[in-house]
Amino acid sequence: MASFESLYSENALNMKKSVIRELLKLTQKPDIISFAGGLPAPETFPVEDLRAAADVVFVKHATKALQYGTTEGDPDLKDELIKFEARQGVKIGQDHLLVVSASQQALDIVAKVFIDPGDYIIGGHPTYLGTIQAIQSYRGRVLGIPFSKADDGFDMDELERRYASALRDGKRIKFIYVIPDFQNPTGICWSVEKRKALLEFSYRTGLPLVEDSPYREIRFLGKTLPSIFQLDQEGENRGNVLNFKTFSKILAPGTRMGWVMANPDIISKFVVAKQAMDLCTNVFAQKWIAEYLKTGKIYSVIEHTCGIYRDKRNYMTELLEQHMPKRPDISWTKPEGGLFLWIRLPEGIDTDKMLLKAIERKVAYVGGSSFYFDEPEHNTMRINFSYSSLEQIEEGVKRLARVVAEELEGR
Numbered sequence: 001m002a003s004f005e006s007l008y009s010e011n012a013l014n015m016k017k018s019v020i021r022e023l024l025k026l027t028q029k030p031d032i033i034s035f036a037g038g039l040p041a042p043e044t045f046p047v048e049d050l051r052a053a054a055d056v057v058f059v060k061h062a063t064k065a066l067q068y069g070t071t072e073g074d075p076d077l078k079d080e081l082i083k084f085e086a087r088q089g090v091k092i093g094q095d096h097l098l099v100v101s102a103s104q105q106a107l108d109i110v111a112k113v114f115i116d117p118g119d120y121i122i123g124g125h126p127t128y129l130g131t132i133q134a135i136q137s138y139r140g141r142v143l144g145i146p147f148s149k150a151d152d153g154f155d156m157d158e159l160e161r162r163y164a165s166a167l168r169d170g171k172r173i174k175f176i177y178v179i180p181d182f183q184n185p186t187g188i189c190w191s192v193e194k195r196k197a198l199l200e201f202s203y204r205t206g207l208p209l210v211e212d213s214p215y216r217e218i219r220f221l222g223k224t225l226p227s228i229f230q231l232d233q234e235g236e237n238r239g240n241v242l243n244f245k246t247f248s249k250i251l252a253p254g255t256r257m258g259w260v261m262a263n264p265d266i267i268s269k270f271v272v273a274k275q276a277m278d279l280c281t282n283v284f285a286q287k288w289i290a291e292y293l294k295t296g297k298i299y300s301v302i303e304h305t306c307g308i309y310r311d312k313r314n315y316m317t318e319l320l321e322q323h324m325p326k327r328p329d330i331s332w333t334k335p336e337g338g339l340f341l342w343i344r345l346p347e348g349i350d351t352d353k354m355l356l357k358a359i360e361r362k363v364a365y366v367g368g369s370s371f372y373f374d375e376p377e378h379n380t381m382r383i384n385f386s387y388s389s390l391e392q393i394e395e396g397v398k399r400l401a402r403v404v405a406e407e408l409e410g411r
Contacts, residue, residue, distance in 0.1 A: 309337075
């Protein structure tokens with residue numbers, strides 16, 4: 001077979017496979033209970049209502065839906081998105097919106113627009129693997145900032161210290177990337193105080209602030225906090241915050257539909273970058289989602305989803321309390337929303353190596369090292385509670401706890 005390795009671009013050679021996507025291939029056997037993926041619960045998908053919305057598109061908008069569309073996005077969908085955001089106190093117009101093929105495309109666009117080889121972004125330590133992939137594909141790097149002991153956002157002292165050190169070393173930093181609501185992978189939620197502090201840091205340094213919000217609406221405990229995008233709007237309104245949203249977690253991932261909210265100048269630049277990618281997002285899908293949004297049923301779907309995930313999260317944390325070895329150096333986050341929690345094991349335990357034993361026990365997770373650009377921690381793991389049934393959660397936690405106990409005994 002012909003090999004073109006010598007002809008690949010430096011960008012292509014720098015691309016890395018998704019650890020999670022590769023792992024999912026190993027967990028497709030029906031007897032493996034997988035906490036590895038970030039999959040929403042299929043029982044939350046409003047199948048019949050989505051089918052009805054698709055029928056409306058074929059009856060009323062077939063010729064437009066099957067034609068090319070604008071790169072910016074379908075005006076009907078954008079109108080519905082404006083209404084959706086208005087319910088949350090966010091005021092935007094059509095020129096503040098770009099429709100994308102889910103938020104992963106937005107992550108690729110922002111890297112494409114801002115990153116030159118060797119540039120840095122500021123991100124969490126750990127942070128979302130898909131963002132690391134997008135940055136690496138343009139030969140960028142991540143300046144990782146640890147979270148505070150209170151799990152309420154960055155350690156702001158460390159942010160200031162590492163940022164100043166990076167500038168002294170001549171590093172070029174292009175933007176800040178955060179997931180304030182139920183971060184992937186840790187599940188933590190930023191406090192209002194930390195959101196305001198990061199916004200002020202963005203103002204002071206002149207760095208754009210990318211706020212990734214795939215889980216924002218999936219809050220099942222506590223009070224909804226203002227987004228950083230909203231804090232900017234209600235405050236100095238400098239327009240330096242870019243907010244990324246997706247229907248993958250609040251409706252269905254198969255829609256592959258998301259949106260970017262930003263100031264019109266940034267949207268214009270993103271439009272040009274997107275034109276070279278796909279000309280336009282799937283027009284039929286945009287019309288389809290617009291028709292569904294017009295019914296107003298998405299709000300009851302989100303409420304229903306939050307109830308299901310609350311029960312699953314509560315059950316998983318209860319079982320971890322019951323079955324995990326009782327040690328002060330074993331802990332896990334207790335998220336108020338989202339799809340994940342983060343487990344920290346004693347120093348010296350390597351969750352990457354332990355995964356092979358877990359797979360033998362028919363349970364899977366993602367080793368924490370996957371979520372670090374550099375200086376990874378090997379004694380952590382991300383587990384998902386949204387996808388598995390309550391019965392699978394019970395059996396899976398028991399299996400995982402046995403693997404951890406055996407690993408500790410082996411030491």
